[in-house]
Amino acid sequence: MVPEPEVRDVLSELQRLRARVPLLSGALAASTDGLVVAHDTPGVEAEGVAALTAAALGVAIRMTEATGRGGFRELLVRGDTGYIATYAAGRSAVLTLLAEDRINVGRLHLEGRRAGTRIGELIDGALTRADRPARAVSGPQPPAAHHGPLPHRPTT
């Protein structure tokens, strides 16, 4: 779980993103196993989108691995009336954006990648801090092998 202060930071990042990018109708940060971290998605059920994002992400990661394309970076799906874009956000989270059909996809990518990096830093930082004391006292970690974690980024 991501601590409350970081969840607020992530949410304000999502809200800023939606204010800045026209035709962006929803933004949501989710863990790679499909739980919502923060969301600003009026009219859309965030829990469902987060769960589907995790499923799509699993396939996308296997696709990039099977074809020798390295780690997962982003996923773009286009429907008749809009786009769904998912960007890697650090080691254990992703950013999913819902956009209308007329959106400037070039700009969506630029802003989505930047926001993904920032949200990744926030969540990774929070989890690293939360993990340290927890690992010292807790027993075995719950199995997470099925979720196909995002590739490790070197942290300096």
Add this chain to the structure above:
Amino acid sequence: MANTEAALKEAMSSIEGTTGVALVDYTSGMALGTLGGGKDFNLEVAAAGNTDVVRAKLRTMEHLGIQDEIEDILITLGTQYHLIRLLKTRGGNGLFLYLVLDSARANLAMARHQLKRIEAELEV
């Protein structure tokens, strides 16, 4: 007839003062090809940003009821000219050429003339 790569190369080498050129799809805001630019001038960012410029102008014309088309758009900065030229050739619908010129070295009239020629010869 020239393909995208050849047209970008020709613009870069034959138009005096050019520091960057891109062929951009303004339905998506993404560049089909870029040449020049560099670390301090990201042509992908320029492609996305100038897509908004083109879309805004087209929308304004529509609101004004002007039944016409954009031939080109000139943006004059302190030290640069940015030239946007919409494609009219077959298969070029929804695309524009974007040219960045150093205003100290460029001849604007000549650049516009040459870009028009390159656009006419470009086949996407």
